[in-house]
Amino acid sequence: MSMDLSISRHWRRKYSIYRLQAARCKACGRVHYPPRPACPYCGSRDLELVELPKHGKLVSFTKVYAVPEGARAQSPVYVGLVDLGATKVVAELTDITDQTQPKEGMEVEAVLRRTRVDGEAGLIYYALKFRPAIGVPDV
Amino acid sequence: MHNNAKENPYAMLNFTIKPEKVSKAQTIADPITLLDTYPLGDGAAALVLSNKDASKSPLAKLSAVESATDIGSLDLADDPLTISSVADAYKRLQGAVNTDDIDLLEVHDSFTITGLLILETLGIAPRGKAAQMVAEGWFSPTGGKGPIVNPSGGLKARGHPIGATGVYQVAEAALQVAGKFPGVQVRGARKGLVVSMNGLGSNAFVSLVEGV
Numbered sequence: 001m002s003m004d005l006s007i008s009r010h011w012r013r014k015y016s017i018y019r020l021q022a023a024r025c026k027a028c029g030r031v032h033y034p035p036r037p038a039c040p041y042c043g044s045r046d047l048e049l050v051e052l053p054k055h056g057k058l059v060s061f062t063k064v065y066a067v068p069e070g071a072r073a074q075s076p077v078y079v080g081l082v083d084l085g086a087t088k089v090v091a092e093l094t095d096i097t098d099q100t101q102p103k104e105g106m107e108v109e110a111v112l113r114r115t116r117v118d119g120e121a122g123l124i125y126y127a128l129k130f131r132p133a134i135g136v137p138d139v
Numbered sequence: 140m141h142n143n144a145k146e147n148p149y150a151m152l153n154f155t156i157k158p159e160k161v162s163k164a165q166t167i168a169d170p171i172t173l174l175d176t177y178p179l180g181d182g183a184a185a186l187v188l189s190n191k192d193a194s195k196s197p198l199a200k201l202s203a204v205e206s207a208t209d210i211g212s213l214d215l216a217d218d219p220l221t222i223s224s225v226a227d228a229y230k231r232l233q234g235a236v237n238t239d240d241i242d243l244l245e246v247h248d249s250f251t252i253t254g255l256l257i258l259e260t261l262g263i264a265p266r267g268k269a270a271q272m273v274a275e276g277w278f279s280p281t282g283g284k285g286p287i288v289n290p291s292g293g294l295k296a297r298g299h300p301i302g303a304t305g306v307y308q309v310a311e312a313a314l315q316v317a318g319k320f321p322g323v324q325v326r327g328a329r330k331g332l333v334v335s336m337n338g339l340g341s342n343a344f345v346s347l348v349e350g351v
């Protein structure tokens with residue numbers, strides 16, 4: 001009955017994981033995700049928290065077969081680089097069917113989904129994933 | 140690059156592989172297959188450094204070492220196909236020493252794509268063209284076009300014992316310019332360029348090793 005992930009770490013990150021909370025630098029204006037203590041572009045610590053849009057465009061993607069334990073039931077996992085305008089994020093893709101194979105430039109939208117189960121007694125983790133857009137974002 | 144490891148007694152995967160075997164290997168993250176990735180293994184490498192006057196019979200001269208850092212993130216990079224830390228470190232190196240007429244390079248090909256992006260970042264290959272050039276025989280010891288890249292076989296074939304890898308690369312380049320590399324020896328090599336980096340390029344070290 002072991003746990004690999006830290007519950008408290010996941011809790012501290014809940015706004016970035018569930019709401020796509022990012023940070024905008026007041027010095028250079030650039031947005032990064034997830035929020036860091038300093039702007040990765042200019043180093044300024046003068047940041048404000050902003051929420052990213054839940055709708056974007058798929059820049060590129062891959063299909064991962066080397067999936068960690070706890071998420072093997074969902075293997076293979078599609079992972080995409082999604083352009084949300086203000087910044088890009090790397091996120092899991094979901095609801096991929098034969099009819100909705102991912103394509104570069106495809107419109108995608110965020111949905112809340114299960115990511116992995118942490119051992120027998122651990123937490124079941126959720127996060128925002130992106131699905132091919134059907135125009136009804138549910139977050 | 141990988142095939143050079145066949146001759147390298149220090150290489151972990153010292154055999155040649157055909158392109159079909161790479162594409163048919165187990166997929167790790169499409170289109171990257173098992174043979175596009177480095178093998179995990181143990182290894183140790185060492186360099187004995189001294190100043191010019193203390194060594195009576197130096198093997199080679201480490202002319203310059205330059206480094207740079209970057210975000211090292213696919214999503215935060217403006218251009219994920221250029222490794223900025225490698226570009227910046229190389230620019231600094233070019234400011235310090237003459238990098239014309241490089242005979243060989245040892246580059247950090249932790250994955251096939253990483254090696255190709257390094258060649259494009261250095262300008263050794265035009266953007267988007269490295270894969271095609273390698274397929275056409277460029278950078279190979281027998282192709283006769285361009286400097287020889289990874290005569291050791293590179294990370295995917297020599298192995299990538301993380302902390303030791305950069306030292307391996309410099310040691311291999313030093314043996315090359317001394318004419319003493321026990322594998323594919325680049326004939327008459329005088330100048331070797333070594334590119335080491337971390338992950339997706341959160342930091343990079345570029346060194347020039349010259350014959351004495």
Ligand SMILES: [Zn+2]
Nearest residue numbers: 025028039042
């Ligand atoms: Zn900034």
